[in-house]
Amino acid sequence: MLRENPESAAVRIYGTNISATAPALMACDVAEVEPYRVNDHVYAEFALDFCRRHGIDVLIPPRRLDALAGRAEEFARAGTRLMCAPPAAVNVLTSKSRTYEAARAAGIPVPEWRVVRDADQLRTAVEELGRPGESLCIKPAGEYSAFGFRIFDDGPLRLRDLLEAPRPLVSVTAVADALKRAADEEEKVPSFIVMPYLEGPEVSVDTLSAPGGRLLAAVPRAKDGRYRLLLDDPEATGIARAVVEHFGLAYLANVQLRRLRGASVLLEANPRPSAGVYQTAFSGLNLPWAAVRLLVHGDPGELPPPRLGGRIAVTETAAEVHPAVTAPAAHGS
Structure with a gap:
């Protein structure tokens, strides 16, 4: 979408990944390996050095936002514009529990939840949240993507x-035993969230907003097997607008919703572009390019009303992967 921008501007793409053979690097003109499992300071220094060495104009980080948010002036001195949400928003939205607390205080609909770190808290949460005919689930409270998610x-x-597709099921007893064993062995236990399991298709809203949280465009989409639906869903767009405005999100963000007892509730909000943002191209909008224009010129360019209500197919392709790396980055700690 960046290369096929509406202005036919020439774009050169630089990318980094912890793996030299990451398929995404095949889309880059220049690629490098980035440091793995380093602290925020080391990662930020790596990013700054990369931008200086390559003369990067715009940096769009899809991860490690906590390491980069608030450093826009440092990148500006290196000649790079940093596309990132404000540090306060990143701090809240990279924690599911802080997200729910802040959203609830702002009147944004969220599911009931409990934060647990040990077996006793887990059993209490299950007892308090359990309702006949509804399932509960557990997941890490931090930014772990879908890792750690289980349905009780x-x-x-x-x-x-045994004859259906496998599901991530686990018993309450098994999780309680795991938490107790970790405590007995003095293993560091992160916070987990226990909440109702939200059935039905997830609605993912890709947003474009100006600094300060003014929503400029939103494209809701949902999965239907191998298809993706571009939804005309005013309720989902309204919740996404409330999230963007309340947290002051800027440029590209993603708001995920599911339904609980017939009403849409916030599942999570990501202050970064989603992995599926490319699907929004079929709405007639080029959100990534509009975000770059907004960052560089203060103007997103023409934003026609999105074409919603359509269905697109997601297909697979195969390609041989070769390391697309200039030189390994130094690993710090």
Whole structure:
């Protein structure tokens, strides 16, 4: 979408990844390996050095936002504009529990939840949140993507369970035992969230906003098997607008919703572009390019009303992967 921009501007793309053979690097003109498992200061210094060495005009970080947010002036001195949400928003939105607390205080609909770190807290949360006919789930409270997500199911294994697609099921007892064992072995235990399992298709809203949180465009989409639906969903857009405005999000962000007892609630909000933002191209908008224009010129360019209500197919392709690396980055600690 950056290369096929509406202004036919020449774009040269530089990318980094912790793996030299990451398929995404095939889309880059220049690629490098970035440091893995380093602290925020080391990662920020790596990013600044990369931008200086390559004369980067715009940096769009999809991760490690906590290391980069608030450093816009440092990058500006290196000649690079940093596309990133404000540090306060990044600090809240990279924690699911802080996100829910702040959203609830702002009147944004969120599910009930409890934060747990040990077996006793887990059992109490399950007792308090459990409702007949509804399932509960558990997931890390921090920014772990879908890693660690499990649905509680204490029922016996049935034959049909063995014949269907596997689901991430776990018993309450098994999780409680794991938490107790970690505590007994003095292992560091992160915070987890226990909440209702939200059924139904997830609605993911890709947003473009001006600094300060003024929403400029929003494209809701949902999955339907191999298809993606571009939704005309005023309720989802309204919640996304409230999130963007309340947290003061800028440029590209993503708001994820699911339904609980018939109403849409916030699942999570990401102050960065989503992995599926490319699907919004079929709405007639080029959100990534509009965000770059907004960052560089203060103007996103023409933003026609998005074409919503359509369905697109997601297909797979295969390509041989070769390391696309100039030189390994130095690993710090």
